[in-house]
Amino acid sequence: MISLLKNDAAAVHQSLHEQISWAEKLAAWVLGLLWILPLLFAFWAAFHPAEYTTSFDFFAPLTLEHFVSAWEQAPFAAYMFNTLGITTLILACQLVLCTLAGYALARVPFRGQGIVMALVMMQLMVMPEVLIVENYRTLAELNLIDTWTGVGLPYMASAFGIFLMRQTFAMVPQALDDAARVEGCNRLQVLWRVYVPQAKPVYLAYGLVSISYHWNNFLWPLVVTNTEASRPLTVGMAIFGAPESGVDWPVICAGTLIAVSPLLAAFLIFQKQFVQSFMRAGIK
Amino acid sequence: MNKTQQLHAWLLLLPALVMLAAFTHIPAVQTLLHSFYDNPRGGNPASFVGMENFQYLYEDEVFWQVLWNNAWYAIVTVPVSIVLALVMALWVNARLPGRGIVRLAYFTPTVLPMIAVANIWLFFYTPEIGLFNNVLNMFGFDGQNWLGDPDFALPSLMVMTIWKEAGFFMIFYLAALQGLDNSLYEAAAIENASRWQVFRRITWPLLMPTTLFILINALINAFKLVDHLFILTKGGPNNASNLLLYYIYENAFSFFDSAYAATLTSVMLIILALLAWVQFGILDKRVHYR
Incomplete structure (x- = not known):
């Protein structure tokens, strides 16, 4: 499709x-x-x-007074830095893990393929959000609470990404693969020189979907972050907007705009790519 | 299938499988196991308590209320967002002046973080100065305490959810509409079919696989998207708008009852397993689009 x-x-x-x-x-x-x-x-x-x-x-x-007071009342720069760091870290790991796994599932026949595929697809139903209790326990044992890595780890192997890459790689003509083999490329070289360049638009699509998901993600970061050292924008916004903190409406609106502006700007500039990415990603 | 090839395949899969096992499969099994244990207390490790947690769950009125809320929440938000999404997609796929802008407007909620826009919605719902009550007053109606009234808290959450989801689902319909075969529509035009007939006999059946795909995703979202509760109602008043995942969060991280949180998560896993079974076991077999 x-x-x-x-x-x-x-x-x-x-x-x-x-x-x-x-x-x-x-x-x-x-x-x-x-x-x-x-x-x-x-x-x-x-x-x-x-x-x-x-x-x-x-x-x-x-x-512009509300923007000034919002900026003074909450460490937006730190939050934004964390969000950027977490989003980039997750996307980078996802791209590597999903490319490798997607390639194996598309082009390297092995025993147990059906079971592996089923195990991967399970994550589409049971997303990390649902398992916050156990995942928190794991992260605490690994001493990764309140770190970027802690926020990112449960999302790095994405079933959706693996599935998308498998579908994409399966459509690359086998002849290109064979030709590269004849010229003496090993498996990873074939993946890097033949498959990855063919999948560029899909990488863009997946990247945009992943960035907007993790830029906006809240529940798991809320659970696993404690301080400004790792707290992303969404968690910061929840604290900032809480009635207990006594901030007034215009300031909350200004803060909200500060928080959404980078993604909103990217969305307005790349709106065609965004919409097409979501369309491409949704079709299996 | 030679040996080197098998080895290569497993090596390529290894990083992803390790991560999936560590953060999906093992914790899912652990959740089920922990639901049969109590909480470790004062240095004593957790001990096996059999069905005690489930007995407690069965007698917990809040659990039944939360489950009931979540069912209502799904029953209302899922069909309404799907119908709206389809109408939006048909509109922005038709000859509409400023189509690009309208499509952008529908899609915008999808890229905005739920938690940030919930702050704005909170203002809309505020009793004294909120936008909704102002509009009602303008037309001579009395305002409501939307989020503070047990009868209105959950519906208020539903309205925001529909706003957030419809534009997202629209994209899938739009993609499907743009991929439809033209010749059927040309044939319908020759037959002088009415717009409703065209929709009923051609568009809707052809969109069926998309509708089912959206349906499953919408149902999953109805159970996993609780961000707005943190800002709008915190599950209140008196659990009137509490949903299952939020109740799990409360038990685990506010009441520090991780054994009961595991029991509740088991219920969540059973619901998701049922959804998976419906999707892969029944629907995918009956509807095939190729």
Whole structure:
């Protein structure tokens, strides 16, 4: 099915766009407006003085004071550094582990392939989030609580990634593999020179999905981090926004925008790739 | 299948399998085992207690309420997000002015962290100054204490979940729609079929595999996505909006009752195993798209 998306079929789907009534067009727009309302509101509240938070005056003055106080009240720079570090660490390990395993499952026949595949697929159902109790115990035994590695470890072998790479590698023509073999490449060289370059768009797709998942992940990082040394943005946001901390709404909105801005900016710039990545990743 | 090849395969798989075993398979088995033990206390190791934890679970009213909440949560959010996702996909796949912008708007919640946007939703739901009550007052209705009222807390969570999920599922429908064969639609046009007939007889059946794929994912998400509870309700008031995974978290990390948390996780594993069985055992056999 991935091949269907590869040729992007601009010509094919052009003619499929059907005509809809003006009422439906209006409904589509209203729904779209509703869907970005929370984000629009956050922008409104964050950039205007507190007295305008609930009264929408077109001529309300603009201000950056909420961003200044949000930045002063929480160590956003440290949180962002942790999120960046954790996300990069996870993605790097995922790419290596999933490439190796996906290649073995696609192109190196061995006894027990079916069982291994079933064991891998189990993780699609039983995600690390569900096993927080036992995984916390393991991480404590390994002395990895409150470290980037601790946040990352349970996610490094991703069933989804292994499955995606297997599907992709299985579609690389066997002739290319054979040709490289004739020229004297060993197995890892074939993987590196033939398979990996062919899978570039899939790596991009997987990378974007993985980054947005782990940038936004909350429950496991909450459990396994204790201090600013490893706490990512999401956990920081939860503490920052807690009613006990007594921060007011516009400041929370400003903080929220600080937290989501890198990913949101990346999303707006690469929106086509993002949408296509999620489409590609969802089709098996 | 020579020996070197077998060895190569296992060496390539080794790193991934070690990690999967360490953080998925072994902990899953450990969870089941620990649900038959009590908590280690004052230097004494945990001792085998048989079905005691499950007896406690059976008599725990909060557990039944949480399970019931989670079932309701799934029954409402899953179909509503799927229908909305399909409508969104049909709209942004049709001739719509500003299609790119609308698609972007639908998809935006997917890339925003649940925990951060929950802060904004918390403001929407606030009784005194919140947006929802302001809008209600504008039309002459009384506002509600959305998150503080046991009748409204869970539905309030559902609304936010649907907002978060629909745009995500839309993408899968959109991908499927763009891959559909044109010739069937041309034939339908020649036959002068109405739009509803085209949808009912062509689009919907062809989208069936996508719908089932989304359905399973939506069901899993209904059990594993609890981030917004931490901000909006913390499971309250009085467990009215508590969900299974949040209850597990509470038991493990707030009440420090890891034996009971393991027992609850076992229930979660059974639910997920049932879902897996439905997907791979029944649905995948009956619906094949190639």
